[in-house]
Amino acid sequence: MTILVTGATGTVGRSLVDQLLEAGHAVRALTRDPARADLPAAAEVVRGDLTDVTTLAGAFAGVEAAHLITFSGEFGDTLTNGPEIVDALVAAGVARVSVLGGWDTSTVEPALDAAGVAWALLSPTEFMANTLGDHAEAIRTTGEVRAFDRGRASPAVHEADIAAVALAVLTGAAPTGREYLLTGGETVSLEQKLAAVSDATGQPITLTRLSEAQARADLTAAGLETEMIEFTIALESDPPVVGSQPVGTVAEVTGRPPRTFAAWARENADAFRAVPG
Structure with missing residues (x-):
């Protein structure tokens, strides 16, 4: 095929x-x-x-x-x-x-x-791999993540689990004609993500929580457009209900539990390791 x-x-x-x-x-x-x-x-x-x-x-x-x-x-x-x-x-x-x-x-x-x-x-609902684009550079270069964080936890999904569901659809092992809502098997906060990355790399990571005003200033300085800034603030201030809790789709389709964020962090540890100074 x-x-x-x-x-x-x-x-x-x-x-x-x-x-x-x-x-x-x-x-x-x-x-x-x-x-x-x-x-x-x-x-x-x-x-x-x-x-x-x-x-x-x-x-x-x-x-x-x-x-x-x-x-x-x-x-x-x-x-x-x-x-x-x-x-x-x-x-x-x-x-x-x-x-x-x-x-x-x-x-x-x-x-x-x-x-x-x-x-x-x-x-x-959310890719585990988003952590690379959101925080890897800061972790590599400073060991500090500055973020507008109110403790939101979400069930991010491993990209390999998304691919496994796609494989099942493409090969006929899973039916077409439906939407597959995909999450991981656990909700993970930013603090927990950083702890997992720290464990995987053996390096300390500091989380500095910003006020909304500080976050807007940082995001603006980073060159984000207004629409993306507002989305980022709203996601933390008023997270959507859909996708806020794990669903069983990955296990239903693949016959095994979703991969964990800790496992993802170990697989991608090199992307977060400190840059030699």
Whole structure:
């Protein structure tokens, strides 16, 4: 079975490529820059860009199932050309699709519905890998995390567990026609995340809690746009109910408990280790 993985160089995509190969499937990995992809040699790495449908016909040819993302890999913008992407995969005869969704519905999901494609939506509440982008540089360089933190705890999900659910959908082990809300098996606060990273690296990490005014100043100085600043403050001040508690989807689909944040921290410890001075 040949399966196309878009977003193949992302955290979920890389894990999905690995898991599909391990399960014995032929994998075609889509990336804008194959020379820099650094994917397993067993994967067929092809050049393509979801924002440019003219690059996709060859990528979909001969593919039986495809994993799609709903955002541009370069800037993270929500895709606006969903109907064109879906037309290309339908023309190629792709039979099953998993979709890694974002905060909002893109043009991809309704286009799949309109085309009658068998597909399922993967909806992670929070990625464990977000900790890399949010805090790794500060931990490496200063050993201190400055954050607007009111103790919010959330059940972040390991990217490999997201990939495992995608694999089940793509190979027919899990049904299409539904949304899979994905969480980890435990709620973890920022303080607990940093403790896990500290244990994994053997290095102390200080959490400095900022006032709302201090956080706004830090986020502004970091170059965040106003909309993202407001989102960050609101997420901590008034966290959404959906996704605030663990759900059993990963265990239901894979037959095993979700991976823990402590395990994720051990796997990614090198990304947080102090920079030699």
